[in-house]
Amino acid sequence: MRTFGIADMWFIVEAAKWTVALSLMAFIGGMLCGLVVALARTAEHRAIRAAATAFVRLFQGTPLLLQLFLVFFGAPVLGLDLNPWLAAGIALILNTAAFLGEIWRGCIEAIPRGQWEASQALGLDYVSRMRDVILPQAFRIAVPPTVGYLVQVVKGTSLAAIIGFTEITRAGQIINNATFQPLYVFSLVAATYFILCWPLSLLAGYLERRQALAYAR
Amino acid sequence: MHYDFQFYQVFEAWPLLLRGTWITIQLSLSATALGLALAVVCAWAKTSGPAVLRWLVNAYIELIRNTPFLVQLFFFFFALPSIGLRWSAHSAALVAMVVNLGAYATEIIRAGIESIPRGQVEAALALNLKRHQVFRFVILKPALKAIYPALTSQFILLMLSSAVVSAISADDLTSVAANLQSQTFRSFEIYIVVAVVYLALTLVFSAFFRLVYRRTLNYPDRR
Secondary structure, eight states: OOOOHHHHHHHHOOOHHHHHHHHHHHHHHHHHHHHHHHHHHSSSSSHHHHHHHHHHHHHSSOOOHHHHHHHHHHHHHTTOOOOHHHHHHHHHHHHHHHHHHHHHHHHTTOOOHHHHHHHHTTOOOOOHHIIIEEEEEEEEEHHHHHEEEHHHHHHHGGGGGGGGGOSHHHHHHHHHHHOOOHHHHHHHHHHHHHHHHHHHHHHHHHHHEEEEEHHHH | OOOOOOOOHHHHHOOOOOOOOHHHHHHHHHHHHHHHHHHHHHHHHHHOHHHHHHHHHHHHHHHHHHHHHHHHIIIIIIIIIHHHHHHHHHHHHHHHHHHHHHHHHHHHHHHHHHHHHHHHHHHHHHHOOOHHHHHIIIIIHHHHHHHHHHHHHHHHHHHHHHGGGGGGGGGSSHHHHHHHHHHHHHHHHHHHHHHHHHHHHHHHHHHHHHHHHIIIIIOOOOO
């Protein structure tokens, strides 16, 4: 049995780059798809709204782990051979899209009705109404909860360990199997996540308080 | 591309799936009950406890909220036994869920307590309501109404994240699915069925929570 040494610690800390990469992939992809979901949820067309609602209900109503399994085990059925990295990325993007889409829907709906009516009265079409009037205002409200959700995304990437993608948690499992020092190993794993997530949480809290002050005036 | 979906092996195992579903419900409900009890104590400590206790509760909340549930689970299942605390996967899962929910629920309950204006309590006392009446009708019920939506969605989130306890082979629904998968190799079919069960659980519990809200807490308030 070997001891838990510097090289082992470094193996876990270095795996953080994969957690960050997966988080970025999920977050950027999730933001792009989430915008589509938010726009579809607030669309005038009934069928579009219903489809987006079904998407959100489905992804908010089932465990992220199961979504991961369905992509990972479902892809070969469709004739695609996904490695754990891509499977985890796709599942996390879809999941993030559902949650961010729902958060942003709230932000879009928070823009007073008069703004919509005014832009319609000015003869703006849908694209410029959204791009120039509604979304810039919704964006300002959306920043704090979106930063807050980023913490959930980082934590969600830990599930990729279960399908064998070597990020922080999986690195911890590997080192634990070799050294049998679970107390040190998983403390270090938790500390690594904490260092990634805590600044984001603090930033989200700061932005939220600043916004609350702005609205209290 | 051609794939024959074979669901019969999954449906044949329905007694196992039913048992797994029941254990998932049981785990979620008992973790919620214990987690809420923990959260009430922590919320009290955070709002009116001594400074040391406040600091400890804050550290606990930040630590739990900024690390993944899976890592917390591994910590309870692998790390604690290495310093002499032996327990089953089921107990470790339950404790991890309680500790996790406790942190989130503390913040929710604290917000509920702070949502009651002081003047409201003073007004009730001035109207000669008894102390227990003040607590029940002027503090507890409005506070519960304020936090009800956050609390119930936290329950749903807990139930969904409980799928993660399959990573230590507890005996919940997802663990049953993982076992079936290794016996039958019909992984896609199994996980479709299990995902549908989770979706049904979410919908049923949400509907139930809405019904309870309409029956007990749906009264006009100052907003």
